[in-house]
Amino acid sequence: MAGKSRDRYSTATRIRLIGERTAARVYRSQTRRQIRRSRLTGRAALLALVLCTLVVALAYPMRQYVSQRSDIAEQQREADRAREGLEELRDQKARWQDPAFVEQQAREHLHYVRPGETGYTMIDPAAGDRRHADQGAAERPWYSNVWDGVDTADRTDD
Template identity: 60%
Template sequence: MPADRFSTATRLKALGEQAAARVYRAKRRPRRNRLTGRAALLALVMCSLVVALAYPMRQYISQRSDIADQRRKAQNAAAALNRLRDEKARWQDPAYVRQQARRHLHFVMPDETGYIVQDGSGARAAPKGAEAADRPWYDKLWNAVDDADATDPIDAAVGR
């Protein structure tokens, strides 16, 4: 008889039964809570850090947004300043001033004859309160004087 009492097949069968018993016991055993003291402390520290940093981060983001808005406003102001400088430079040119006086104020040079062409659209026959935007300034001025003369406060007080 050999020194070994059990055959290989018997040993394998016994090992399989032991493994099956261990699996069965592991399934029956109540699970241990996985949240240990260290994990709970870590979670508490992380939550407190999130709470402590939430307000400063919100302020930081808000301030960055304000800085971007101010930079955009500064760029717009610089662009407006450049436009105004260009316009000022144009107004320093006497030819431009003459051109604008002719266009907007209907000025004419000496020895020239000024004409205003009416196209018959009825712009001058507008009702009393409505003024056409394309009428010259002096025409608007004389209409205002005529309207003021038509409603003289002294005549109204006397009853004429």
Template identity: 70%
Template sequence: MAVKDRDRFSTATRIRLLGEQTAARVYRSQTKRQARRSRLTSRAALLALVMCSLIVALAYPIRAYVSQRAEIADLEREKAQARQRVEQLRDLKARWQDDAYAEQQIRQRLHYVMPGETGYIVIDPAAAKQARADLVAADRPWYANVWDGIDTSDASDR
């Protein structure tokens, strides 16, 4: 037994025991880390799966919400434009209620003159030329008018 006791207290035996204990501690810590890593990995995977499913589940309602908000904004803009148009028409109606405005418009649009006035109409030379061309075109065959239109458009391109 003395040899065993001596072996037990020898430096080589102590170093060997320390090495084994250290190796056992390192092994235990590595397995704990691996267990923690695997747990974190499974938790992370589960969290990622939940987040992806939430994103997929909420994608359509959010898209519908955004498109409805855009449609509401468009309708509000149209409503404001319609209100503005209504105000313009009310102003125009109020102007037409005034006899002086109605008389001015009648004289301007229908070329009416008051008794004792002389009415003049100034005709634009280009418009008069076009009117004469239209009268001449009515007397010619249709195919001649087509060719004249082609020639006129060809000349305007140059």
């Protein structure tokens, strides 16, 4: 009997020891998980801090980049407008190289006539008092007509 109780005791003792070991292992594995979790939490916090720092550090240069891109686009639009204006000026220069165009412009704007042609000037009846001042304009020198025009423009109607 004594042998049986010792076997029982030793079995109970073994079971208790196994339970204690198992509990120690469980405790150690929980501690390791907590350490891992805290490491992951620390790593995640560090990663978040690095990302926030990058966002803050890159915000101003990105704003400058976008601003400069819009400035470049505006400059390109201005250059395109200048090219179009240049093309118009080249076309106008080419027209002025044509003697027929020059003659047309002289006839239209300067009232030139060819030799042998008679030029007529129509007086606007709605001009009122100006009509009387222009009656002798053809007989006077051109510079007198210019000064009369300046005097007429300066006059105030009281």
